[in-house]
Amino acid sequence: xxxxxxxxxxxxxxxxxxxxxxxxxxxxxxxxxxxxxxxxxxxxxxxxxxxxxxxxxxxxxxxxxxxxxxxxxxxxxxxxxxxxxxxxxxxxxxxxxxxxxxxxxxxxxxxxxxxxxxxxxxxxxxxxxxxxxxxxxxxxxxxxxxxxxxxxxxxxxxxxxxxxxxxxxxxxxxxxxxxxxxxxxxxxxxxxxxxxxxxxxxxxxxxxxxxxxxxxxxxxxxxxxxxxxxxxxxxxxxxxxxxxxxxxxxxxxxxxxxxxxxxxxxxxxxxxxxxxxxxxxxxxxxxxxxxxxxxxxxxxxxxxxxxxxxxxxxxxxxxxxxxxxxxxxxxxxxxxxxxxxxxx
Numbered sequence: 609x610x611x612x613x614x615x616x617x618x619x620x621x622x623x624x625x626x627x628x629x630x631x632x633x634x635x636x637x638x639x640x641x642x643x644x645x646x647x648x649x650x651x652x653x654x655x656x657x658x659x660x661x662x663x664x665x666x667x668x669x670x671x672x673x674x675x676x677x678x679x680x681x682x683x684x685x686x687x688x689x690x691x692x693x694x695x696x697x698x699x700x701x702x703x704x705x706x707x708x709x710x711x712x713x714x715x716x717x718x719x720x721x722x723x724x725x726x727x728x729x730x731x732x733x734x735x736x737x738x739x740x741x742x743x744x745x746x747x748x749x750x751x752x753x754x755x756x757x758x759x760x761x762x763x764x765x766x767x768x769x770x771x772x773x774x775x776x777x778x779x780x781x782x783x784x785x786x787x788x789x790x791x792x793x794x795x796x797x798x799x800x801x802x803x804x805x806x807x808x809x810x811x812x813x814x815x816x817x818x819x820x821x822x823x824x825x826x827x828x829x830x831x832x833x834x835x836x837x838x839x840x841x842x843x844x845x846x847x848x849x850x851x852x853x854x855x856x857x858x859x860x861x862x863x864x865x866x867x868x869x870x871x872x873x874x875x876x877x878x879x880x881x882x883x884x885x886x887x888x889x890x891x892x893x894x895x896x897x898x899x900x901x902x903x904x905x906x907x908x909x910x911x912x913x914x915x916x917x918x919x920x921x922x923x924x925x926x927x928x929x930x931x932x933x934x935x936x937x938x939x940x941x942x943x944x945x946x947x948x949x950x951x952x
Contacts, residue, residue: 626685627657628731629710632718633664633700638671640720640824645679645686648716648724655728660935661686662704663718667694680934687935695928698800698841701780703928705789707940714783715802722781726818730783739811742775742782742803746817762839769849772808775815782806796927798920799841840913851914854907861903 630648634641645661652659665673665688679686689703701715712734716722726743733741763776780803784792791809792802807813843850933941 624658626660626710627712628652628655628659628727629662629704629708629713630659630724630727631662631664631701631704631708631713631715633666633697633704634668634672634676634718635666635694635697635700636668636670636672637718638668638675641672641675641718642679644718644720644724645676645683647720648727649683649685651724651727655731659685660708660710662708663688664700664704665690666697666700667691677934684935688933689930689936690932690934692929692931697780698802699928701802702792702800703930705784706793707933707936708789709940711786712783713786713789716781717779720824721821722779723818723821726781726816727783729816729818733814733816734783734785737812738814739785739788740782740806740813742778742806742813742815744775744815744817745777745779745820747819758835766804766843769843772804774804774807778815779803785811787811797845798925798927799845799917800927801841801845804845850910854910857903857907861900865900 630652632644632648637644641663645663648661652661663676663679663686665676673688673690676686676688680688687707689707691700691703695703705713705715712731714727714730716724716727722743730741730743760776763774766772766774782803784806788806788809788811791811792805795805795809
């Protein structure tokens with residue numbers, strides 16, 4: 609493919625569009641953002657091709673934005689998108705990809721758990737003709753057995769209940785060809801599960817194993833509550849099985865209720881003939897009523913999750929609001945803004 613051939617070196621002050629764009633969400637990472645910029649720039653400079661580093665400030669409340677501006681002042685290839693508030697990790701990835709202009713876009717977290725030094729390996733696979741190259745976590749430093757086990761169980765579950773083959777043990781750290789980014793840009797759903805969407809659009813993909821490092825500074829941005837919400841977004845985005853489970857529960861409870869009625873009638877008949885007082889009382893009736901009520905509430909809750917997502921979509925609000933964009937030219941701004949205009 610001609611667009612993946614090695615580019616000629618830059619001469620003089622000649623400016624060329626970036627071959628590579630690295631998109632990195634940033635949320636309260638003041639202890640790591642400087643080192644992340646330094647290591648990422650050094651890794652990309654060794655490739656000898658033009659690049660840009662797109663940092664997306666997702667409503668940070670510490671000195672992250674200040675340090676990002678300092679990095680841009682030192683190196684104009686560092687560009688900044690600053691949200692008006694915290695919109696979330698997946699929408700930060702979306703915004704960065706909307707504004708990125710590289711022929712290949714690499715998504716990576718700024719907490720340095722995903723080492724920037726792996727990026728050349730992803731690029732090498734891209735040059736072989738792959739459109740999506742995802743990084744597979746062969747080793748996970750510093751993660752509890754609970755997080756590792758639940759993550760593994762989630763990806764195996766979602767692969768069983770959907771027709772989307774999401775790679776197991778792969779996060780958002782991946783490289784995407786320009787045509788994949790453009791395809792994703794046309795998908796403007798609000799509750800986004802980017803690692804699933806990048807598979808859903810198709811194209812040729814492969815994985816690259818790497819060792820994920822432990823977090824050195826700060827705390828995880830995905831506690832249990834956010835992990836559960838993230839898993840729910842992934843399941844409801846790609847599967848109707850929860851809705852079907854409500855139907856199955858209804859049929860199951862109806863069958864159990866019918867069987868229970870037959871058993872109670874039989875027991876009462878036999879107990880009356882034997883002169884006993886079995887099954888006279890309200891305990892069995894109360895238990896059955898509570899069970900049926902619980903199933904109904906669960907079913908309504910499942911339906912409510914899907915209705916809530918429909919409600920979010922029909923409002924057609926922008927996916928995110930950029931308060932400030934630093935380092936981008938007018939073409940990049942207009943290209944990104946047009947995406948949400950098509951959503952309205």
